Amino acid sequence: MSTAEETAGGEAQPWGEVTPDAARRLLVAAVEAFAERGYHATTTRDIASRAGMSPAALYIHYKTKEELLQRISRIGHEKALKVLRTAAEAEGSPTERLAEAVRSFVRWHAGQHTVARVVQYELDALGPDARAEIVALRRRNDATVREIIEDGVAAGEFDVPDVKGTTLAVLSLCIDVARWFNVNGPRTPDEVGALYADLVLRMVGAQK
Amino acid sequence: MSTAEETAGGEAQPWGEVTPDAARRLLVAAVEAFAERGYHATTTRDIASRAGMSPAALYIHYKTKEELLQRISRIGHEKALKVLRTAAEAEGSPTERLAEAVRSFVRWHAGQHTVARVVQYELDALGPDARAEIVALRRRNDATVREIIEDGVAAGEFDVPDVKGTTLAVLSLCIDVARWFNVNGPRTPDEVGALYADLVLRMVGAQK
DNA sequence: GGGCTCTCTAAGCAACCGCTCACCTTCGGG
DNA sequence: CCCGAAGGTGAGCGGTTGCTTAGAGAGCCC
Structure with missing residues (x-):
């Protein structure tokens, strides 16, 4: 940064x-x-x-092998959250902010997919205290996306019957990029980000 | 069945x-x-x-602990594929078939989320031969969804600029249900299936 | 009822795990 | 030039792992 x-x-x-x-x-x-x-x-x-x-x-x-995982998880989650919030707090309409949030969040999960994979899939290996800390960071992720969608609905830009469910689906879609993304595959992180931003705007019924 | x-x-x-x-x-x-x-x-x-x-x-x-994982992976993948193909090969328009495919595939990943989690996230623990077998089954999943989307585009029901990318995103969305679904959560597998079918129809630009 | 198969157990082996300890090297400050 | 702190190593300890082996019971056909 x-x-x-x-x-x-x-x-x-x-x-x-x-x-x-x-x-x-x-x-x-x-x-x-x-x-x-x-x-x-x-x-x-x-x-x-x-x-x-x-x-x-x-x-x-x-001190232990687990401390390594804790450090990785915390730093990784904080970086991802920062990327997301930077886009969410930018100027612009809800449509523009949602597109940019998805684009940069996906770009991070694709480009840093090794870190993202550890951060997203090794949560259960953490002890209770460390896990609680990570779960709190995830809730902030969730809230950030939900607020943009609520703003878009209030502004009449989005048509979303189930805000909580759609928020969950949007985040799930972005996070799962870390699982399948392949550096030797046909798409760059930028391209996946652009594709996903378009798909998410369709999911919330935004006019383009 | x-x-x-x-x-x-x-x-x-x-x-x-x-x-x-x-x-x-x-x-x-x-x-x-x-x-x-x-x-x-x-x-x-x-x-x-x-x-x-x-x-x-x-x-x-x-014979070994790994043979247990192999058996679980193979049976689980075959069941999921069967669920998906049954919906895909049913009568109806591409819109109806895509909705039903997503609905039943998601329902399976939510209802059988313990099996699904093993099947989807422990692939790397398999040896090369067993992994190759599972990867082949996954490709059939992929092809099944892609064919429905191609049918919908050909019939003029869908508006999809990037068929391969959208196929990937749809499957990724459905599969990730296994990661977050919680039996004690607020949604039943049926409800998640209905929500996701609606979201996917939006992603492919189907008229409702 | 004697033998044969199938299923299961108690005990334990060799290998490997996370982690520790006694000791060595490097290097800046007085 | 000696010293103490910081960073590194080789050897190894206690515990756990996947898996094996010798043998015990239960059923079943003849």
Whole structure:
């Protein structure tokens, strides 16, 4: 966000806030491993060796394997939420804001799909406290989208019989991008974002 | 399918084809455990004790823990595909067929969400051969939905600029129901099915 | 009733897991 | 030049995992 160069799906320095350098390398390695094999199937030895270190080095920077997942989940969710809220709080009609929100949220889930996969699908591996924190962040996601849709209905731009259900469906659609998106596939994150923004406007009955 | 009584989300005897009785009990226990904790976090001792047996009893009916997942994945995918194709091959306009396909596919993913969760999210835990088999079944899902949408476009009932992308989005939307659906939540599988059928008809620009 | 099959169990093996500990290296400050 | 803090390693501990083995009961045909 604060760096000059950005790629289609996210930042050039995604984990710039994590220091020192070794801690960041371990965290990046953990994201890759968790996304590939899942949290429980990933060993601490695998994470350490991906980061070019011995198994014991992990415990200098993190107390447990679960702390790694907590850090990844929190930072990832905060980034996604920031992306969504930036679009939601921008100037413009509800139609424009909803389109931009979906476009950037989808772009993030496609471009950062390794992080997104960990963040979205490894929630149950967290302990109760950490999970509660993440669930609270998700509720803010939900509220952000619902408010835009409510604004659009109030302004007469949208035709939505079931606001809560439609909100759920819109978010579900965006989040599931992280599951199927393939870097070697035919679509770029930008293209998926544009397609999905169009589809969501149709779902809420917005005139184009 | 062959039994008389059916619930909203699926059959009354979901695993009737699995014999003998002990093998079915183990399989049902495995579905519950995999859905709750995930494949890798589930131990063979946990599965056996849920079925009221000793850990060794599992290996009389299944060669490995992975064979259990294979069986579950294959049966689950075949059932979901059957539900989808039954709706797709019914009489009626593309609009009616798409609505019914989404309605029943979503109903299945909501009603059988424990099976669906295992089937959809534990694919990577399978070995290469078993995974290839499942991927082939998924492609048939994809083709089924795409054909209905193509029919609708050809008949002038739908307005879809990107058929492949829209097909992907429709299926993604339906499948993700398995992730968020909660039995204690406010919606029944029937209600979610009806809501989603309406949303999908909007996505393809069908006149109602 | 003796043998045969099928089903299940108690006990345990080898491998691997998350994590710890004693020790080594590097490096800036006095 | 010594020192202490910070970051790293090799070896390994206790516990758990998937799976195996030897053998016990229950039914069933002859």
